[in-house]
Amino acid sequence: MSLQxxxxxxxELANANGTSYELSEGDGVLHVNGSAPSEEAKAELWxxxxxxxxxxxxxxxxxxxxxGAGDAGGGANTYTVESGDxxxxxxxxxxxxxxxxxxxxxxxLKDPDKIYPGQELxxx
Amino acid sequence: xxxxxxxxxxxxxxxxxxxxxxxxADLQKAAMDKLTAEKVTGVxxxxxxxxxxxxxxxxxxxxxxxxxxxxxxVEGIKSVDVAKLTTKPLPTPPPPxxxxxxxxxxxxxxxxxGLTGANITVTVSGGVITLTGDVAKADLTxxxxxANEAKGNATKVENKLTVK
Numbered sequence: 001m002s003l004q005x006x007x008x009x010x011x012e013l014a015n016a017n018g019t020s021y022e023l024s025e026g027d028g029v030l031h032v033n034g035s036a037p038s039e040e041a042k043a044e045l046w047x048x049x050x051x052x053x054x055x056x057x058x059x060x061x062x063x064x065x066x067x068g069a070g071d072a073g074g075g076a077n078t079y080t081v082e083s084g085d086x087x088x089x090x091x092x093x094x095x096x097x098x099x100x101x102x103x104x105x106x107x108x109l110k111d112p113d114k115i116y117p118g119q120e121l122x123x124x
Numbered sequence: 125x126x127x128x129x130x131x132x133x134x135x136x137x138x139x140x141x142x143x144x145x146x147x148x149a150d151l152q153k154a155a156m157d158k159l160t161a162e163k164v165t166g167v168x169x170x171x172x173x174x175x176x177x178x179x180x181x182x183x184x185x186x187x188x189x190x191x192x193x194x195x196x197x198v199e200g201i202k203s204v205d206v207a208k209l210t211t212k213p214l215p216t217p218p219p220p221x222x223x224x225x226x227x228x229x230x231x232x233x234x235x236x237x238g239l240t241g242a243n244i245t246v247t248v249s250g251g252v253i254t255l256t257g258d259v260a261k262a263d264l265t266x267x268x269x270x271a272n273e274a275k276g277n278a279t280k281v282e283n284k285l286t287v288k
Contacts, residue, residue, distance in 0.1 A: 004185035004211060023184055025214040046265055056268050056283045058166050063272050076131045077275045079232050093231065095224025123228070 003030035003060055010048045010063075017041040019065065031062045042067050077123040081115050090121065100124050146200040148172060155195045162194045168177050169195060169210065179208035187211075220251030221276035227253075233270035239263050244285065246271075251279035259285045 001004035004011065007030060014021050014034060019041055021034030036042040042065045049063055050056070051099070079090055102112045104124040109115065146154070148171040155169045155176055165189060167180045176195050179282040182188050188209055195204045220226065227248040234244055251273060253271050266285055271281045 002185070002211075004214075008185050008189065011184065012189070015186055015287055023214050024217040026216040027279055029217075030214075031217045046269065050265060053266065056281075062278065062281060066273070077226075077229055080185055080236065081270045091225075094228035095222055123225075 003028075004031075005053060007032075007049075007061060008053075010045060010052065013048050016044060017044055019045065021065075029060050031060060031064070033064045034066075036065050036067050039067050078120045079123050081117050081119040081121060083117045086117060087112050087115065094123055096124070130245070131162045141280050148174070151198060151200050154198045155201065158194045158198050160193060162190060162220060164194060168192050171201070174200060174202040175205065176203070177205045177208060179212050181212055185195050210282045217279065218277045220279050223248040223251065226251070226274055226276035226278050228275045229276055233274055234267060237263070237266050237270060239266075242267075248278070251277070253278045253280065254282040254284060257286070259288050261287050 003025065011021070012031070013019075013030075014036075017037070018071075019034050019036040021032050024031045024033070036045065045063065045065055049061065053061070053109065064087075079094075087101050091098040091101055098112065101121055101123065104122045108119065115121070127137050130282055152169055152171040153172065159165075159169070162287075164182070166169065166182055167178050170177045170179070176193060176198075178191055182191060188206060188211055191209065192206050195201060211284070227246055230246045230248070230253060234246065239260070242259055242260060242263060244255060247254045247256070253274070255267065255271060259267055264285065267285070268281065268283065271278070
């Protein structure tokens, strides 16, 4: 049985509830990248995924569904500064130099040594 | 005697009806019309003795199912063979971002969930995200969503979390 057939009811539900999606497949994993019209529609899809694979153990599906609201920021990757953070510490968590974060956030940062808890930094 | 005549008449009538039933050509046209109405394209239908054989290539398994159901619903079609109806080969996903970048992204997404008492470790190797540790049953879907939606084109999500 192909992965598409395994997750057929999930894909049919996406068609029915107005979620647009694109499929790709690699290394035995089906990737469903899509956009749902609402959080409810997305929740329905996840409920169906959980019904087909309780506790999500099979590892043969990547269900990446965004909703209009959740992706309003253009899907930017951000990090929220915590107390005790520094640019180099944050950089090491992502495997990138601190200067890359500094360059990406010149608009909100004035000094690389001064970042404050709660600030949303763009991760390039 | 009367009964016999009646039986013969009934049989003759039945035969007549069969002969006058829809021809394969009619059924083929009805099936194609039905597919058009359902906005299914790229499917060819052949009908022989009321058995429809579908062939062609469709976008995915949902379209295949839709095509099969549509043709089956045509009155006079006895069965539908979809063995020759294939689904388009899927493209391969884009290559994943560096492991460390995916790891940081997933960690941040899980942190943003604000789970209390969760103890989740994220490791990424070759684009494969592995989740280990403990999670409350009610939080599992949220954690899986965070991992599945992480930017960076992860190739797989291995859930090895212990569900409490």
